[in-house]
Amino acid sequence: MNIRPAHVTDAASIESIYGHYVRHSVLAVDVDNPPTARDWEQRLDHLAASGYPTLVAVDDRAVVGYALLTPWLAKPAFTHTAENSIYLAPYAVGAGLGRQLLARLLDDARGCSIREVIALVADGDHEGRPSRALHLRAGFQPAGRLQRVGRKQGRFTDVDFLQLSLQPKEN
Known part of the structure; x- marks a missing residue:
């Protein structure tokens, strides 16, 4: 498996x-x-121009997953905080690829001005449990839960917030 920066061709x-x-x-x-x-082409261009890491995982010939950081709340006070997203092709889930992508994404984030990374995990007690566990294993800490804020597929879902500090805290 090769993990590399994402290109618009992805x-x-x-x-x-x-x-x-x-x-x-x-x-x-x-x-x-x-x-x-x-x-996605426009989003990848914008993120690259803004300095946010965007990655893809490629097997022998196809992209099987991606990870990226996006601005958190897009407000000037939050320029050093980003939200991460990781998605894998369904057949690639469970093979450790998410862990590899997240580790590389966090390494890349440390190389830019990102100090805090936020993960939002929908339905963390059920369908989102693997994502929640992935982030906790990577050192993210629970930062709160918003209850019944999402509605999809005929039901309301909770959203868990998890946070990871990449650099030492300062006042």
């Missing part, structure tokens, strides 16, 4: 992976229409 593969979760789970917060490949 947009169609990312669209396919994320689209699966939009259509078949409560884990992705988009409800009806997943972002298109063109949307």
Whole structure:
């Protein structure tokens, strides 16, 4: 498995992976229409230009997962805080790839101005349990739960917030 920076040419593969979760789970917060490949091209361009790490995991010939950081709340006071996202092709889940992608993403984040990383995990007691466990194993700490704030597939879901400090705390 090769983990490398994402390129705009990976947009169609990312669209396919994320689209699966939009259509078949409560884990992705988009409800009806997943972002298109063109949307992903623009997002990848914007993130790269902004200095946020974006990664893909590639097997022999295909992208099987991706991880990225995005601005947290997009407000000037939060420029050193980012939200992470990791999605794997369904057939790649459970083989340790999420752990590898997250570790590399956090290493890359340490190389830029990111000090805090936030993970939002939908339905952390049920469908999101593996994602919650992945982040806890990586050192993220529980930072709170918003109850019944998401609605998808005919039910309300909770969202867990987890946080990881990348650099020593300062006043």
